[in-house]
Structures are given as structure tokens and as C-alpha cells.
Amino acid sequence: MRVDFVKAIEAVLAGDAKAMFVTGDLGYSALEGIASKYGRRFLNAGVAEQNMVGVAAGLALAGMRPWVYSIAPFATYRCLEQIRNDVCLHRLPVRIVGNGGGYTYGIMGATHHALEDLAVLRALPNMRLFFPCSNDHVAAAVRQIAELNGPSYLRLAISPYTTPLAPLSEQPQTLTRQYAARRDPRAPSVTIIGVGHGVQLALRALASGGLEHKNVDVFGVARFPWDFAVDATLVRSVIESGNVVTVEEHYADGGMGESLRAALPATRSFRSLAAAYFPEQRYGSPTFHLEQCGLTPDALVRAVLEVLH
């Protein structure tokens, strides 16, 4: 998603003289073009994330619209109080961008994973979260964020299960997409909701045939707070199926699955496939970690079968 993000942000910087790019010393072999083109509107704040977000708040108070970029855990946890006090309390248009949501950074290790970023940020006042489902949704998310007058967080991530599966329908307003629709409206069915790039795992399950002939609706959601007035199709699916399985590369506690469960109409069953603390205290690639915590296409298929039988 980083390549798509850089392309999208270049368009924002070119079109808005108040837009700025601030990085916490990251962007090697990605941001050089922006750095050389935008002079003082590109700012490397160094390895000092608390100051970086405070400075961004000051820039915003002076009328600028800064995008603040780092690896997801560094852009969020270290400077959480600055995001809360300096940005969110003041409703400032500071756009936090975290690269590497979930297990994207894999073998880089536990410090580089972001498995509670959405949980901590979703609790903040005035904060809006964007977690694109796929690379081709990044530009739309960036455009939406660029229009905001308040705080936002953009979570960029890569799924090892990435599958080029075209959606059946899209809701540009909320960035929600539907990828599969039930065949038999009267037979038992399951609504699968993938959170951000977590939906890729469900698409792999679809593409590999694991969910073939299963009566499932598959949605990808990419924006919080939810707007179910717009996403009426999703709500109707949940009401009609009465069974929900959510998939997210994020811990269950405080995650989007938990939030969906609270916000959606009550269902017969509601299961959340989510990340877990290192079950065997072993470390590896994104795929390794996803397998360790049962976030795989096969595990999803099993969950759906269990619900249906």
C-alpha cells in the first residue's frame, strides 16, 4: 500500500499548498521524490515521535494540514498522548499515517507489529480511522482524509493473502465493498466482514474454492466510525443471516470486530477471528504469525462451516 499511498499523497501535496508531509525518519526508497520536490513542506522530524506530533499540531494551528508518517506502532503508541491532547482535543487536521498495520512487518519483530493501534485510536474523541482493504483503495482513503478538517489515522498494511478479486459492489462514501453475495436467501448463511486488509484472507478463501457453494456474504469495511445508514446492505445481510464472522489483523480486545458486534443488530452467532499474543513465543513472517493465531483462509472456512452446521 505504501507505493499507492505515496502516489496519492503526491497528488494531495501538488493540489493543496497547505498540505505538508512530516516523517519520523522513515521513507527510505519511497519518499525521496516528495522530499526533494516540496522543500520546507517536507519535514523529517527525526526519531522523536512525541515532538513530531506536537509540531504537527503547531503546524495545524498555523493553518497547515500535515500528514505525519511512521511505522504504525511508532506513529501511534509513543505519541499517543500528543495525538489525544494536541490533535484530537483541538480537532486539528493532523493526518497520522501508520505503515505496516497488523503483522505486516513480520520478522522485524514484535515491536514493529501494530495489533492494538485501532483499539487505542478508536477511543479518542474526533478521531476518524481509515484502514483500506486493498492497494486500490488507498487513493480513495487519502482523498477522503484530505477533505477532513479534523484528526485521522490511516493504516497501511500488506496481507500475505492478497488476492485480486473484484468487488461485486462498492460504497465509495464509506469505502465498504461487497465481494460475495449469498446464492440462496432462504438457506442458512453467514456474513463475513473483513476489517481492512483482513478481508484479503476471506477473498483468498473465496478464490481458492474453500467458500465455494457456501451461502456467504463477504464485505470489507475500511472506515470508522461506522456509517450503517450508508452501509445498509451490510446491515441487511447481518439481519438476514443472523451469523457474523469478522476477520481482522488486530487483537480482539478493542478491535473492530468488538466494535461491530456492539454496533450491529444482535445475531444468533458472532465470531471474531483476530490476532493473538505470540502463542508459542516464536517469531517469523506475517504468514507465520497469522497461522500461529488462526488467521488463515482455512481457519475462516472452518469457522463458517461450524456456524452453518
Place this chain on the structure above:
Amino acid sequence: MNESSLLRSLRGEALAVRRQFLRMHFEARAGHLGTGLSDIDILVYLYKAWLRAGDQFILSKGHGASSLYATLHHFGLLSDEAIATYYKDGTLLPAHPAPCALEAIPAATGSLGHGLPIAAGLAYAYKYLHQSKQRVACLVSDGECNSGSLWEAALFAGHHRLDNLTVIIDANGLQGFGRTKDVLDLEPLADKWRAFRFRCEEVDGHDFSALHEALQRAPDAYPSCVLARTVKGKGVRLMENKLEWHYLPMSDEQYEAALEDLAEADRRWQQEP
């Protein structure tokens, strides 16, 4: 106004602000008296003689909010009606500055170490993006110099040569639970700021002449720091240099004694040439 009449008038205005400040705290039964009395002279100097149209002031030591409210009120930037709501339910003036409440207070502070990064962001925008002559002053406490984010901001300001940024340290030597030298010794504090590329000068923070000299010096390509040595509770003898006045509200008797100290100072001021 020539310099000596400015200095004399500053002393009178600081007394008036102290009186207002004590009245607010007495009526509200609010603590944080010591810290306000230690920074009032700095605030009065800034609002009387330093801040120009378009300049910004960031109170990084948010626990000094009431002395800032009293100062803003004194200089006509906060109405009688507004100041009367201090500390009451529904007010825009809580014990630490509120977000999006007053134009004169752009940043809600209170967690230490936040104001200087914000001030540095403003200064960067003014200098490099707006190419304006706007300046930024930021008041921090000495206890606040414990925090890493403050030093991150100092590093940033020095690196970017933010000569439109002035940091003033209200160094009263006391912090939340002890003397700064016993909690986390900051000395040599001026040298620390100099090492971060600030031009740093150490002055008596209650001496307007010294504040004037240090704060009116023309910028020289790097940010400025004025290390103002102050006395917590300054001007009220029973509070001076006492840790407990970070927290305690005043009793009736203490309020009277405090007013008597100010009245005595006022008599001395009246007799000045």
C-alpha cells in the same frame, strides 16, 4: 514609554494581576497558587512589552493557567463575565487551559512537555511556510524540563534555527513532590539549553529590568531561552518557596495576610520615584 516608566508601570501591573489572581483563587478555593505567583511577572512582561499583533504565546506549564487568565483579564483580553466563571461548572476557564475555548490560548496544556513541540511547530510554520515575522513565546516550568518531549522539541528548534521562538523557563526550584535538585537535578540548566543551540540567558525572573534586557535582545539565527530564576509563591510571604502551595487553597486568614503583603508592596511602589 521610556524604559524606566515602563519598568515602573510593569511593577504596578504585576501587583494588580496578583490581586486579581488571589481573588480568583480565594473565591474558587482553588490551589496552584505558588506556581501562578512565580510566573505572573513573566506573563505581565510578555503581554505588556513583548507580544506583538500576530505573535503567539503558548503556556506549556498548563498549571499556570489561572495566572494567565488573570493577566489576560488585566490587559483586556478576557472579560469580567468570563473571569467570574473561573473554576465553576460550565466555565471556559478550568484549572488547566481548555481546548478550543479562547482565542488567546490556542493550546490546551496541563500534561507537561506538550507546549514546546506545539510552539516549535508554530514557529516553523511562521518562519518557513508563511515567511512571516510572527514570533512565538513558550513558558515552561523547570520541573517540565524533566520530560523527554521538551528536549525533543529543543533539538528540533535548534536544528531548524527557529530564531522566532523564545522559551522562558519559570525556574522556581520546586516541582510536584520535591525540590528540582533533589528530584532530578537539572543543573547546569542554562548550559543544557546552550548545548541544544539556544542562546540562553539566566536572569532574576522577578526583575523586570533583567527580563526586559534578556527578552528584547535581537534574535541571532537560533532560538532563545531565558532561564528565569523565580520564587514559588512570590509576593506572598507565607507562600514563598513552599512546596505545599502548589496544592493548597487559602483560608480567610491566609487571604487577608496575602492581601496585606500586596498592599505593603503597593505602598512601596507608590512611593517609588
